Amino acid sequence: MNGATRQLPGRADHAAVRRANLAVAVRALRAGGRSRAQLAADTSLTKATVSSLVTELAGRGLVHTARPGTTAADAASNGDTARSGAVGRPGQPVELATGRVLAIGVELNVDYLCGVVLDLGGRERVLTRTAFDVPAGVDATADEVVRLVTELADRTLAGTAFATADDPAVLAGVGVAAPGLVDGTRGTVRVAPNLRWRDVPLHDLLADRLAGSALPWLPGGSRPWDERLLVDNEATLATLAEFAGDAGPDDRDLVLVTGGVGVGGGLVVDGRLVRGSGGFAGEVGHLAVAPDGARCGCGRRGCWETLCGLGALLDLAAPPDDPVHRHDEDLDVRLDLLLERARDGDERTLAAFDRVGRALGHGASMLVNLTNPRVLVLGGYFARLGEFLRPVAQAELAARVVAPDAGGVRVTLSRLGLAAAATGAAHAVLAPVLDDPTLVPTLAAQSPATTQSPTSAVHASPTLVEEIG
Template sequence: MADATESLRRRNAAAVLRTLRYDGPASRAELALRTGLAKATVGTIAGGLEEAGVLRELEQVRSGERGRPGQRLTLADGRPVGVGFEVNVEYVSAVVLDLAGTPRWQVTRPVARVAAVAASLGALVDEVAARLAAEQLHPVGAAVALPGLVDGDDRTAVWTPNLDLTGTGVADAVDRAFGWDTRTRVVNDADCAALAELRLGAGRGAGDLLYLTGTVGIGAGIVSDGRLLRGARGFAGEVGHLPIGEAGAPCGCGRTGCWEASVGLHALLAAVGMDESGTPRETAAEVARRAADSEQVRAGVVRIGELLGRGLGIVSGVLDPERIVLGGYFVPLGDLVLAPAAAELDAAVALGGRGRPDLRLGELGTEAAATGAAERALDDVFTGTLDLLS
């Protein structure tokens, strides 16, 4: 009986936290209306969350001509935070989000060699753990986004074609740094970025969303009816290795003709005759600058955009997304890549331009996947799995 009561209390607290996160500040009376909970229940929950430093009061509001004005509550800019990391071929990132979804801080570090990725992530994790302790921020969980397939346990990397990071080593390393036992999750990077753009970026308001990463690899995060679509084994979205690229193009996975071999970062650099210069976004920004003066560079980017749009047409024919968000290196290229991609997409979908999904550039930058990982780390709070009242 005690367990059932405790579970109900956590669920009720989570309902209050969710509506404050997604619907904004409210008085206790308004929270009762939003959640369907009794006013007394809301009052008890709110009092406990205020005492825990999770909620704070705003200015008073009067709901009518009579009676005392109600005190509006909002999520505190405070101690409970979610920590997200991304590990990729070219860089590692970290983002710390508070319960309101506000970044407390974020950082991206380039990685010079693929062999150094694991060590670079380890150093960043240690730095984040030390900084959180120094600033007295309380991490409720952490998640790591990586480019590959992750098992249903949300800890085991099954296949990382561009990195040697299979197994539970990444999750175990983060757990050790924070003094946890099997709390850290590992999540596909495109899924994380899709979640971040859906809640905080270019995907807001879209129920059915396709997010496409743009780094050395190409992956997709799929949102259906507002929820991430992971598939039977959590492997949905591995579009980069669909055989829809140029025939014969060699891929890092050992095969040829994969889509990412034609539209990934290395394909872009080959098309424009340039070398990498920093992170994928920094490299793409340099490509965009040179394209302003070079017809050859512009033509190379247009070719990538055409191959991108052609593949999006195939994927859209299966998923029928309301909106497509392009992330990663595609963002600094802007209309250079967006316009040819949209034209090819128009030609590919069954109804032409009338049936084309809304095609947009991502808003969250290089840290999109790490931001989504931090969001994922906070999910246990908003579902009532984790108790902030204890």
């Protein structure tokens, strides 16, 4: 071999190894506080390495320590938080300081906007939903999204222990979940039939408006309002939230079916989110379940969502002038009204639930026959009305799935309900910080006041790798 072209083994990139180890430590601490010794055992890192990592994370305001036997709330009330950069005694539990980094997620739906703020541990800090006629106009929607983001930031970022001139709390990013076919690379809504949108450059519209805001973006790059803004499909992001939140080690094969005005879906195979070659996977609401059925908003007939979308349920359950059809009323209130009627034995409501439940099970059986998932998660309004819809859907599923015992699939209800897509959007923009905690700058002030104790432990999230092809 010619010596001039010989490739010698490269030396380890110590900075990359350091970033990876910091990420391992932060993700482990999302499961709750623990001593340095336990953290070393859980991560297979040496105790010396863990102590060094804790020192750096504390210097960035990402962790704090508390006396053994005290709760996080006790530690905060007693002022027993670690000085930034201090290693502390080995027996002291190390916990995430969840007020340093926050992430905002927003979902656009046909008649409402949902906003969520998550902290570094993935815990929900704020949840809000407001009625809004999204199809009324693209510009008005973009204005309202920015107004909501600013309001959420004001409510949470300014109230943290880090909200000082020297050490402000930082915003990891803003994620926006939109229905329809979304090009997540460009942030463009290609087609959203229920919004009557086509080729809407939503990312650019929002970035132009956020450029003039005073949001405390995570440092890095010349245009953080552009670089830390994400727009993606609502069902894809809802699937991310379900996997990040409730999935156990045996739930690496998962299908989500979420019900709203439309019906969306997401697929996780062996821990990988399947996006498809163009990023448009998951448009399950347009499966042709009844080819000669009603016309769908997409222009075709018999799509699955014409049988079990929210509009189909409401039309079956109540006349047009009934309060459940009021789009200016919060959806939770309208669904509660239907639940109350069903529990009181109202025949029309129960018949509607039965018909929609069977349609839900019919379509879901196609997904189960195709993908053989371990778990089928019902989200959106399906989860909200799961008390009545799940038993009917399960029976229909069992009758239509070819594999014995329905392929062993377990049907569960989303705990996130109507907030899943917004929560997933926040998870998505938080991920870069979890992957590289050095994105968060070192604190300027080195005092106990610069750390904050979380009020509860947060469950660890399994790693989810997006599969593009």
